[in-house]
Amino acid sequence: MWVVDAATAVAFVERVFDPARIRPLVLVSTSHRVGDRPLLDADALREQAGELAEIAVMADDAASWTLSKHLDKLSAWGGAVRVYLPDATRADPWQRHPLIQVAPARPHVALGQITAHLRSAADMPARTPAPLTVVPAPGGEDESARQDRGDAVRREAELDRFAAHLADRERLLREKDAVIADLRQQVRKLTKQLRTARESAGPELVAVYADPARQFCHEVEQRWLTTVSEAEREQRPLAPYRLGRDWMSSLEAIELVDRSKILDVVVEVLTGRVVDNVARRVRRMRSSDGGGTAPRVRDDGAKAWRCDIKQRAASAPRLMWWRLPDNIVELGRVAAHDDMQLR
Known part of the structure; x- marks a missing residue:
């Protein structure tokens, strides 16, 4: 038995197309379903085939890939068994060399099919149980009976x-x-x-102003109109x-x-919705003086605030703003989590 690696x-492959080969050549492929091993017992096949055929078994998946490149549609795969008849050529249709599928639960069925192909190739009748004893006619079996049996x-x-x-077609389907x-x-x-x-991106942002600041204010208004209902x-x-x-500049x-996400958060800040959104984690910013515990207040009385724009992200960006005593909001900066600079 030939182990093909x-x-x-x-x-x-050269043996498959060897014109001097006079016996069928049987190739047993491996299957991933059983750990890259054959589905059919190769020793049982060799014992059943006897001298009717040469037996070859793929060693592993690497052998399967190599044979597929050289044999193309004439190869075998997935545990199936291919019977290469003598006088094989590369121009043969794949149907000429039978491909037998092996059901893991019923390997004996495939074994019987393979043996039938081998005996047919050798022009020998398949061995089947004979429930009745047939007494041949005098002079032996007549020509008509032999022909009928051969036809069967x-x-x-x-x-x-x-x-x-x-x-094979069902497998392909x-x-x-x-x-x-x-x-x-x-x-x-x-x-x-x-x-x-x-x-998440929202409406497309269209530039209608050359001045960047004026364009941003226009985008804030448009985002407010599209995210807050008229009611x-x-x-x-x-x-x-x-x-x-x-x-x-930030x-x-x-x-x-x-930018679209920044606009969403700015609208939340300006409409007051930001305090209702737990994910934003709105909080006062602390002064850098005195150990950083006192709330940060500007000389004009404005109080510093910040909230999350994104969470669970690298350097999780924050939005920072001032709220003046007259409740005007001054948008300060958009910056990474550890950047506390705000003027």
């Missing part, structure tokens, strides 16, 4: 070949169905991700606000969060 695969064997072999072909199902699942996943991304706008108006000296420098 990656190193001897080419020699095996050939029909059985043809049926076996057709069954193997049908099983199952593989294609699995690929299609996987692709559909990927499409659903990507569609969901795209929808989520579009929803709520009277109760949730935009508070009077202004842009601090470092606001626009927007240009920040790379941790997109």
